[in-house]
Amino acid sequence: MLDAEVLVGGEMLEEIEVSSGFGCDLISDSLCFARPGCLLLTGLTNSQIIRICEMIEARAIVFMRGKMPLPDVVELAREKGIPLLLTRMFLFEGCGRLYQAGLRSY
Amino acid sequence: MQLKFEVTGMDFSRAGDATARIKKVLQLAGMGAATIRRVVIVAYEAELNIVIHAYRGTLCAAVGPDQVRIEAVDEGPGIKDIALAMQEGYSTAPPHIREMGFGAGMGLPNIRKNSDELDIQSEINCGTRLTAVIYNR
Numbered sequence: 486m487l488d489a490e491v492l493v494g495g496e497m498l499e500e501i502e503v504s505s506g507f508g509c510d511l512i513s514d515s516l517c518f519a520r521p522g523c524l525l526l527t528g529l530t531n532s533q534i535i536r537i538c539e540m541i542e543a544r545a546i547v548f549m550r551g552k553m554p555l556p557d558v559v560e561l562a563r564e565k566g567i568p569l570l571l572t573r574m575f576l577f578e579g580c581g582r583l584y585q586a587g588l589r590s591y
Numbered sequence: 592m593q594l595k596f597e598v599t600g601m602d603f604s605r606a607g608d609a610t611a612r613i614k615k616v617l618q619l620a621g622m623g624a625a626t627i628r629r630v631v632i633v634a635y636e637a638e639l640n641i642v643i644h645a646y647r648g649t650l651c652a653a654v655g656p657d658q659v660r661i662e663a664v665d666e667g668p669g670i671k672d673i674a675l676a677m678q679e680g681y682s683t684a685p686p687h688i689r690e691m692g693f694g695a696g697m698g699l700p701n702i703r704k705n706s707d708e709l710d711i712q713s714e715i716n717c718g719t720r721l722t723a724v725i726y727n728r
Contacts, residue, residue, distance in 0.1 A: 513636065513695055513697040517632055521624070531691050532604065533692065537607075
């Protein structure tokens with residue numbers, strides 16, 4: 486649906502169930518508005534987005550617009566057990582497709 | 592229970608460590624998820640304010656059954672106008688910090704929104720002391 490490739494955690498994807506989705510390129514807004522159990526769509530690829538994911542208990546991250554995180558960020562996600570996906574799609578379109586498929590922000 | 596962590600200015604590799612550890616302690620203590628969420632937001636924003644704006648500082652958490660007190664004390668440039676800094680969207684963060692997804696001017700407003708008591712004391716060219724209390728409802 487997002488035409489995404491898996492960067493890490495492919496083996497976890499079968500077991501993961503996301504209860505909501507959140508799309509954002511700001512750290513503070515991701516922290517305050519994303520719900521636990523969500524799928525996080527973002528263009529931020531620094532290590533703080535992994536921290537945020539851990540903090541808000543997001544299930545997985547999809548990096549948008551083809552933004553590839555550095556190897557240390559991928560490694561941090563592996564350590565934390567957070568699957569990472571990568572797509573060339575824009576944030577707007579990715580969110581739109583998931584919304585159309587029934588995913589909501591809460 | 593008292594927790595205290597050293598926080599270093601501009602050290603983004605360790606930024607968020609202190610908050611993550613506070614969160615773990617609260618989970619082990621069996622505190623409610625809603626309270627933990629508010630503490631995490633307050634602690635993370637306060638910790639990142641030290642990383643982004645100050646030279647160094649400490650993040651402390653005093654955990655009790657009824658409340659959690661977060662205290663962030665830093666050595667740094669201080670806040671010129673606290674009322675202005677409390678406004679949503681006001682930020683003094685430089686462009687390279689904004690590129691990392693920070694500096695949207697929501698740090699202090701988010702802290703205020705998620706705490707039940709908040710006090711900020713700041714002295715220019717000296718530092719800032721932020722104390723926030725989150726009630727365990």
